[in-house]
Amino acid sequence: MAGGTRSPRERMVYSAVQLVRTRGANGTGVRDVVEHARAPRGSFQHYFPGGKDQLVGEAVLWAADYAADWARAYRATARRPTPAGLFAHLARQWKQEFGRRGFDRGCPLMAAAADLVGAGSVVAEQLRDAIERWEAAVAGELVAMDVPPRRAKRLAxxxxxxxxxxxxxxxxxxxxxxxxxxxxxxxxxLDG
Amino acid sequence: MAGGTRSPRERMVYSAVQLVRTRGANGTGVRDVVEHARAPRGSFQHYFPGGKDQLVGEAVLWAADYAADWARAYRATARRPTPAGLFAHLARQWKQEFGRRGFDRGCPLMAAAADLVGAGSVVAEQLRDAIERWEAAVAGELVAMDVPPRRAKRLAxxxxxxxxxxxxxxxxxxxxxxxxxxxxxxxxxLDG
DNA sequence: TCCCGACTATGACGATCGTCATAGCAGGCT
DNA sequence: AGCCTGCTATGACGATCGTCATAGTCGGGA
Structure with missing residues (x-):
């Protein structure tokens, strides 16, 4: 979850995720992100010539990959994987997050969607990619439990x-x- | 949904709902709301001495009451009300909204929650009231269909x-x- | 040695934000 | 008439936003 030796660029993407989760996309300023990442202020425009849109876009994609990996990790931990078990696995992480760190941080995809979809932001496309990537990962895990592909997509x-x-x-x-x-x-x- | 003879004050609350739905709470400025409501700019600070927080707070509560009324309206339209029918009733409105007006506008409660909960806004309390009011209305309708109260709350x-x-x-x-x-x-x- | 590319530092620009101060208008009441 | 109250009009304040321009630092290859 947290590593100490990541590059300033990676830290900025990660910090963007965390700040968007708590304050929303519009409520998160690039200066906040730079400071939260302990990154050099001048590096932002160097690594993200596309500006805030590029940063938030990468943050959204990062979050989707993280969520997809989390879904895929269930199979290794469960001795007898079931759809309901996978769902509980996904929810468990959030219960732990809320229990440990409170309710300040939500889902970055939801936060970005609420602020950007209706505003016609260019990030909306990557948001679409992100959701579909995540859902495809979940559906893939269901297929691995012998759920028929079409129904797996619906359950996901x-x-x-x-x-x-x-x-x-x-x-x-x-x-x-x-x-x-x-x-x-x-x-x-889910299991019936 | 839309009336021509509402007071400037009511129009501002209504406009705030619509703008928050599309651009999020932080993405919506009070100047935008005033203009969208065709209200006198000077009237904002007159009717909302509490500033933007008061406006958004009332918008959130307005939306919750609207949603609750919509849930309660199902019983009158259905000859044989069931929980699944109620759920379909709730979803149908959104399918119509998306079909007619596109996907720019989402749920105002979700938009406000994403932007304000983690930021520690005072609106968070009214958001809590709003969700509970809506959920209580749905649960109440389920009870009217002879669902046991405790389970009605869970289904809601x-x-x-x-x-x-x-x-x-x-x-x-x-x-x-x-x-x-x-x-x-x-x-x-839901019906099983 | 020189230079060149990657990276960092800093200050400023114009725009927009929420809020406030102040003045002007209308109409009813005495 | 005079006045008070509800509502409107307008301009400005300080803060913050995303972005940009420019200069500085550093290390490795020629």
Missing amino acids: TLMISTLEGAIMSARVRGDAGPLTTVVAELAPL | TLMISTLEGAIMSARVRGDAGPLTTVVAELAPL
Whole structure:
């Protein structure tokens, strides 16, 4: 999650992710990102000649790959993988995040989507890539559990939608309850 | 949805809702709201001495009441109300919105949550009220269908979470498919 | 040695933000 | 008439935004 020896460029992308998660895309300034990353201020325009759009775009893609990797990691930890188990695995991380660090940080994709999609930002395209990459990873894991590909895609859509909404609900209430609820309610449907 | 004879004050709250839906809370300026509402610029500080926070707070509450009313309206239109029918009713409005007006506008509660919760805004409290008010309305409708109160609350959480996530997914992809998918997938669980 | 490329430092620009101060208008009441 | 109150008009303040221009530092190859 956190490494000490990353390049200033990588640190800026990572910091952008964290700040977008807490304050939204419009609420995050490039100066904040540079400072949070302990990166030289002059390096921003060197590494990101495309400006803030490029930075946020890379942050969104970084987050999607991180989420996809997290989904793929489930198979190694579970002795008997099931769709409901995968969903619980995805939700567990968020419960831990909320339990340990509070409710300040949400999903970066949701934050970026809320601010940028309707504004016609160029980042919207990479947001689309990000969501599809994540969903494809989840669907791929379901296929590996012998779920038929077509249904795997539908279940992946359901899982990601429900997870995202539960994250938002939990953050607003300051209570991880919604995550627990949706995991329990969806379990029979996913494994049935 | 739109009335021509509302007071400048009401128009500003309504315009704030629409602008927050498309550009997010931080992306919406008070000058934009005033102009969009065709309201006198000087009236803003008169009606909202609490500034932007007050305006956004009222917008969030307005949206919650609107959503709650929409949920309650289902019972009148359905000859044989069921939980899955209610969920489809909620999703149908969004499919129509996306079909008619495109994907620029999302859910104002999600947009406000993404921008304000992590920033420690005072609006976060009213956001909490808004979500709970909406969820209580949905749960109330379920109880009216003879769903036991405790389970009604859980199903309401599931429905709202899934709906919110599907809205986000649909907006990012520019395709209302996720809404259709989650409605179909959740139906047997909700009515079973 | 010189130079050249990658990287960093710093200051400034114009735009926009939320907020405020102040003045002007209308209409009802006494 | 005079006045008070609800509402509107307008200009400005300081802060912050994303971006840019320019100069400085550093190390390795010719």
